[in-house]
Amino acid sequence: MTLSEENYLKAIYHLEPLSKKGVTTNALAEEMQTKASSVTDMVKKLSEKGYAHHKKYQGVTLTNKGKGIAIDIIRKHRLWEVFLVNKLNFSWDEVHEVAEQLEHIKSKKLISQLDAFLEFPTHDPHGDPIPDKTGKINTVDKILLSEAKTGDHCICVGVQDSSSNFLKYLDKNKIALGSAFEVSHKEPFDNSVTIRIENRDLIISNIITSNLFVKIS
């Protein structure tokens, strides 16, 4: 497994659920910040090596073998993000880039010991579930805030977009994982939402509500 192959597997894994069929060449090229022709070459290679299914012009999907590797990389990525936040005092908007590098370190023992050192965390700093060592992922029962109804009592449990800009916006408005609030008003005109959080009212746009995962409590 080369670094590039690992990154492609991860990208395919993330894109697969967004499209009933296989992942398209252009979608992968966009995700990987590369050209469609490069994607075709790599997809062909992954397919020859048994990590992906691919028929010309028909998009790509992962084999079980490919999926297993992708999940393993994601597990490492998220464990490292927990390490950076919980042990090295990184904030949640600073960890992704470093985790992108750390996820490729190869050592079974390193990851199992890190997992133990972090006391077997189940979620990363963005609320995403950490696959266990067998690849099982505990999916949480969460919805987008934009789906919540007026009067719902919510707990923030994750973010859809984990860009630094969005996370900093949340910080500025004192919204973090675990924050509790009530949907006090939904404005039909622009789909903005007023939430009551820690005794203050906060109006947030539909851009925000459609990137925040919550659990109704």
Next chain:
Amino acid sequence: MTLSEENYLKAIYHLEPLSKKGVTTNALAEEMQTKASSVTDMVKKLSEKGYAHHKKYQGVTLTNKGKGIAIDIIRKHRLWEVFLVNKLNFSWDEVHEVAEQLEHIKSKKLISQLDAFLEFPTHDPHGDPIPDKTGKINTVDKILLSEAKTGDHCICVGVQDSSSNFLKYLDKNKIALGSAFEVSHKEPFDNSVTIRIENRDLIISNIITSNLFVKIS
């Protein structure tokens, strides 16, 4: 800086002190487990980029710029080794290979935070000094056990060879960094040495004594 360039700079840095002149192509090839022709190519590149001095057939030395990068890689390598031993319960013979990967992770903040998290260690698990963030290295006053005289009271402060086999031999014989012992006899015939350590006598060969660093106390 590519991964390969970093590894060459580190190798040159380690070999430079062993040879008054520049580091030879063959020595570098041996250290890097590669062919002399590959070394020539890389040395030419490092030289063009200003990391090394190189005149055809005359060996290679580092520029200050190259030395700075090499020291930075070594700093990261040794900090990660401390992390693996002190926090993740690796033993000192298991850390090198993983640190070889971790040393190439690029993040200023990661290293400064890791340094703080480890409480600013000065030496790695093998007794080697950890350069500070400015590149300064605190050289210790240590000698090889083979240089010690009969009657000398020693404290083990480092290893010359940090191969897994050697470190496991030391473990087996309960010799660790910080162990104190006295040189009770030096056998002229084979240069083996008898040491008195924790109330037992231990005979060790000249292979061992010439790979153990001690401080005379």
Next chain:
DNA sequence: CATAAAATTTAGACAAATCTAAAAATTTGT
């Protein structure tokens, strides 16, 4: 359904890092 547009693949090239084999320079040994 027949083109036009868009997506995808192929062909050919390139940079990085390596290799083998051959040539050139240096060092060694008598």
Next chain:
DNA sequence: ACAAATTTTTAGATTTGTCTAAATTTTATG
């Protein structure tokens, strides 16, 4: 000192991952 041995460099090829430009296939549209 000079031929032989050794070391180092060069020349040319290979692999990986990328690119541009052209060809092909699929999808959209009148």
